[in-house]
Amino acid sequence: MNTGNLAGAWLFALLLMFSGGAAQAKTPPDQLIIGMNMNNLLTLDPAAMTGNEVVGIVVNLYDSLIELDPNQLTHVRPALATSWQVNSDDNLLTFQLRQGVTFHSGNPLTAEDVVWSMRRILHLNLAQASVWKSYGFTKENVDQMVRASGPYTVEIELPKANDPKLVLYSLAALGSGSVLDSKTVQSHEKNGDWGNKWLATNEAGSGPFRLDTWQAKDVLRISRNPDYWRGEPKLSRVVFRHFQESQTLRLMVEKGDLDIASNMAVSDINALRQDPDVTVDAVKKGTIYYVAMSMKESHFADAKVREAVRYLIDYQGINKALMPGYGILHQRPIQSGMPATLPNPDYKLDIARAKALLAEAGYPDGFDTTLRVLADQPFLNIAIAVQSTLMQAGIRAKIVTGTGNQIYGAMRERRFDMLVGRGGSGVEPHPHSSLRALVYNPNNSDAARLTNFQGWRTSFYDPQLNSQIDGALLERDAAKQQQDYYAIQQRYDALIPALIPLSQMVDSVVVRNDVHDYQPHPSATTFLRDVYKSAPADGGNTP
Template structure:
């Protein structure tokens, strides 16, 4: 052990857990995490739609099928041990595992599954759309989801690939709740919503022992979990907003993991006793051109722009530890991601592309950018490199809310943004970057194609929907790879980077799993040696 005060009085340790300064390391059976958790709005699976809430649900609740700690890229059985897919009749029948119980001790039954899905659809809160896209409504849900014996039968309406449906069922609102416990705590017809935002009713590797908003989450191990682990007795996630404070707490031994340190703070960690893990994240960063602006409609401009970004220079300086070069709309870390990066900084090639196409220069364009680092710094670098080819960006910094509002109204010219999937299926991003059936101002769609007024070809629209319905997994993956190649080469988007996360931790911590999205953060296999 590298610290001399690892085993001290329990009273001193308790003070450390509550945020009071102490001279001790965390106890060997407890993992303490420093993290900014003030994004939490809800903990109810039918309502939660925030990053930290998603991590919480991945550890406290199970789904019929899920991505899990052993391999975050493989869809496996959760509460279901097997399933039969009838694609022709748009039906999937799941057989539940025997002997699985909720934290309360109540057995997991088909009735709990039916109730959980019915509850999400009936409450119709933020994440409900993920399930309702299967054609489920408050009026038909009891016909679409039924249980009998030890099986659950799900029907869906729509020409969907079964793989798409399975990925929807692995999303956070598909978490299964203890119907008996939730109904016991319902108030005024809220189906237990208020209670579930401060309590848990799951079957996962951990249960919620305590939640104090913007202060802490304390999770306790479910020793009867049906999979391996948990290895530790408790997970305590302390709200620490300041990155510098996280670094200090980690170096002092008051926390085992620091989640939100800056790259500079990560680099400053002592080599002795600490380590850093690097995790690609789902957010794709890009520049897009609004096709309502005549000067931005030329395809040669889109092509030239891909050669006016110093990808390598930025990732090794301003973006070091925060981004890696990625030039396709589906993120690395998910099955079916295109990892080719064919574009590099070549201003002479960009100039030639523009000249050959007869593009009239200079082009003067406003570019909306979030008014905080690293976005403002990256924008200034891009401003300088684009100017070499006669494309002059007037950078317009703004708050996140103001820029997103402007973007949704299609009132921008150029914009630098990021985009992440709503669930772990490539259609989640394909519909955003390769589909736009109605480009009219009245045809609002929550996609970057519509918001940039890009009238996607009928052919690409058809291919996007064909991939959604393709039942052969290998063929479906190749269809999405081809869509990514086409958008990468010929669309008014310049996809530049994928976010990465650096997590600092005590060298004694092993088994921490952090996949490409917040739904894929797992503490079940963590140990402290």
């Protein structure tokens, strides 16, 4: 742990004790104050965003065509689209838009804005383009495939055979389906960037809240949109504050200076479970914690070395000691809880077996490498545990820490050796969601830039596996499709992949009991439009 940050946390605690007296602080009754780690919050552009943290902000600034019900993820709810149809050939989706919706600028929202927003994703070819490219969309065909057939009618034609249900899930869950105010964004375009630079720190949405300010790694404030089409939100403002140290988050929740806190250490979460004034919401998500290797690196291009690494991870120890509150043991690329998911293969730490594999690969004395990881928990503790067990077989891994841009940026550029990370989408309630993000790699060339696919990032490429994934997606017989997904997982396992799943994410959020209708969403699209707070019993602060 960073001792400077730890000292800062204790200093902050002392300041709270001596400046606040015995009375507990109260946040304003019409404002929600959320504490979180913003290290991986890099841009607010829906086409470029990566990570769960930004999704939870973007979905409150923008609207999408449709949404997923947090209580039943397979239930698609209307949003900007009041209705939709899929044709008999399963290759054309038609959406009827809600009329009378305005953007924060006052501009009316029409089908042209929806079309422009989707086309922008493919033309920019940034992080969120990967999903749509997997459906066959390209910057060359998107202008023909996504079109307005009327002022409030949008048609999305699928370029290749697909499961339209999955496409609907993607529109609802990824956040990349956010509809942008095309006129406003185009007015801020610079050198053909589709407004990307401006949207990194600004917004052009129609959502329940407007962006007031964002100071990176400090504070982000959004305020109520009084003209929101669903009705005025109950909160006047939501403030997201950056905290690196879990102890500081815990102290501020206990004092009442924060209403909600996430990204906390297990010890602090467990301590707060005993606090009668707060509730801990634990939501299992489809995202997977993993150890990744780059097959561009000569050591890890060898399947025997990758297999040795597979036996140099203490899965059971890591999940028992480090992951409560963060994740649960999981060793498959498809998230747990789905009928298509095979039982865990039950890999365990086996130093002797790993040493034998390294010797067969020509590395009896091991080798030197680097292990990249975010300077946050639980990632750093996982990396330290993995470093320790790698060392027992002679693999000397130097840990390299950094921000999300530094760590995942190197992975997106395919310039890394090993990495402890978290990914896998899993936000759509369909096996393909996880496979697309963790396994699928239809084009292994550097020029393909499939940066949101972990398979591409690690240079893991198997044409047969890609074909199996494509085929399973199109299979309409449920029993046959389930068998197809079993076969995919078995082949993935046999190929000794470059990405080793070790835990499935659990998102533990601490919420004070005077906050109502806050429902953490399994796909990270947590809506704040209906959240409100109880009036202080003592008459406390006023708005």
